[in-house]
Amino acid sequence: MDAFLTGLAVLGLIVLYIGLGTWVFAGLMLVSVTSLGLILDFPVDRIGAIAKSILWRSSSTWELVAIPLFIWMGEIIFRTDIADRLFRGLTPFVARIPGGLLHTNVTGCTLFAAVSGSSAATTAMVGKITSSALADRNYDTNLSIGSLAGAGSLGLLIPPSIVMIVYGVLAEVSISRLFAAGLLPGLLIAGLYSGYIMLRCFINPELSPKGDERYRLTDRLRAILDLSPVLALIVIVLGGMYAGLVTPSEAAAVGVTATLAITVLMRELTWRIFVDSLMGAVKVSCMVCSILVAAALLSTAMGYLHVPAELAKAIDALSLSPYQLLLMLALFYIMLGLFLDGISIVVMSLPITFPLATMAGFDPVWFGIFLVLMVELGQVTPPVGFNLFVLQGITGHPIGRIAYAALPFFALMCLGVVIITLFPDIALWLPRQMFG
Template identity: 50%
Template sequence: MISDPIILALFMFTLMFIFLLAGLWIGFSLMLAGMCGMLLYNFQLPPSISIWSKMGALIANSVWNSLNSWSLTALPLFVLMGEVLYRTAISTQLLNGLVPWLTRVPGRLLHINVFACSLFAAISGSSAATTATVGRITLSELSRRGYDRDIALGSLAGAGTLGFLIPPSLIMIIYGVLSDVSIGKLFIAGIIPGLMLAGMYSGYIMIRALLNPSIVPQEREDYSWAERFRRLRQLLPTFGLIFAVLGGIYLGITTPTEAAAIGVMGAYALAFFSGNMNRKIFSETLFQAVKTTCMICFIIMGAAFLSQVVGFTGIARSISEFIAAMKLSPYVLIMVLGVMYLFLGMILDGISIVVMTLPITLPIVTAAGFHPLWFGIFLVFMVELSQITPPVGFSLFVIQGISGEDIARILRATFPFFLIMILMVVIVTAFPQVVFYLPQKMIGK
């Protein structure tokens, strides 16, 4: 039996990583780690109550409380919307509408990944869907026109992660449910940091193009203003869906769940009128959405039980007291947590990082004086970094699958954008008003 909560925590997390490395599902690994922790902890229970009955009650309570949430119903709807858009011609229309407007900007069409991912992220909610959908069109098109392959790969990896930051975001929904923070405020708070990050990516591409003009082809494509405005019409479906999904939330007309339902109807309407919808695609979108949602919910269930065990055994309190005893300044604390999240991003996916660590880190950062809304955006940045951090950077594998490039080349191409994202984390930490400005203006404190 183990009586020290800190030792128990180390043992539980070691077991969890062993389970993960053994190939068990993440939800199973979280659940089994929590069960082992309960069996090994030196509980002082009455003789009439067995550890098994206590464990069963804790599992039932944590599973019900974690999934019995109206806000969480937005999750499967946004997943379904992303699956529908993934199979429509909207990404092709995005490319055709943006190309004429980028020909005179330094770097020209190398900006296409940043702009297309930013727009698609506003209707997708998923980093993987954003990266795959945009990359399947832009990578081959940029290579065909003679643009630098490394910049194309790196900008796609960096901009693809905007699917988590620019609302609607699946990670923000999960964080809002687990932390009891308004999902609407989280969506609004992510707009300025998301646009700033996209702007920094484009700024880097401009500088590279000015310093090394060979990364773009010498031939310049010219478009008349009439052609530009004619092509602009192809962006109308995208902007219409963005307004339908996010406009209602920002104007206070719809909840995130209602907006997600409107988005699903709009996505199916776009697919139908573009001629991309048939019985086979319809069944594929439903099946894949159910599959993805069940996977996420199972992870949430396992993480909820693990967090209950963490609280029940006193692990969270002991870790909080240990960190408090170190008397770290708030910014040193955030730096330590940032390094921890970078390490976790090397071995876990973003959703697992959020649900596994939040029960421990949220009380610590709030006790240090940080607002839960700000920490939500900080955590989204950490999840974005995990998407392009080896060896489990999911976006890296998506890009490898659609480009056929060696993973080492993709890593080298992605590294400058990785550093830009870290710089953005520093800016958001030093100037938290970047996060708070829009929610305070639009909703109030």
């Protein structure tokens, strides 16, 4: 029980440092050093030796190479004409179904998520094109903003996903299996969103005014040509991984090379875009990787404190069923999502929640998908919902209105969590077929 109380004290320190506005990297390092030095009374030289070993080992993991490369892919695409082409390419295929061009939000985010790996990048990339286009065509503002907020979060679930890489490194779970496991749940969530849009617009057709455009076969063939850059990148990156030709890290390198080649062929790549995208990727990658190495040290400190083991014992003593435990973890993650970004949620909570989930019998790959969905929920909940901030910057609407518009899609994502919990094979079938 002493270790359990110590764990609560450590969690309190984390909340205190983050609440004071400390950088997440610095806050995690301070908590780790404080725990080892004050609680365990380790001498300074031993703390230094532990920190040196852990920081070097965690920062030199080969799988981390994929993070800056996937981020760079998204940065290049964000600065070129590919997003405009994506909207033009999708329009002839969705214009005549209930909801019309609102489906470009969902479909566009789904496709872009497959080459981005970032929720904020997906939301910003698609949102900067579709939000103004839908407003000009008098589509319902709340449905437009809400679908963007919800579908933008698919950047975390549909592979390649930065959060999945982080989880895979920390939990020592195959990243290739995680990528395969995220595909069908991602399509399920996208299907729920599109189904909701169709239902709403079928009940109230005024939400999506009918267009006068008539699209012929030649228009659709031209649209496929506009979609070809994104489709080519999806085939190259995901196809290479699922065919077993490349690892996730190698796929990221191939993807960046293909992105550069495609933008050159499109005459979109300039020296300014190259430098700006590279610097953007460096900044985001340094942030992500610094948090990761600090989280590795925190995990070690928690291990020395026996916090995961004691928490597991305490929860085991409550005699919770696996589903009750999962509900408790879901509420815990939704609370964290109110205040923290996705990567911070994963690295700070995983040393505690991962042992609990595996002890309860949940598959580590499935739990990774569950955790990503929990992080996605945090992307659309104020006050620290990153997708909400992105959309506020794009649309100029108050954050409260954006959060209200996103509420139905938050509920649909919760429904998606329930579905994959009741039917875990939705996440596990594809990796089992591909990797045995």
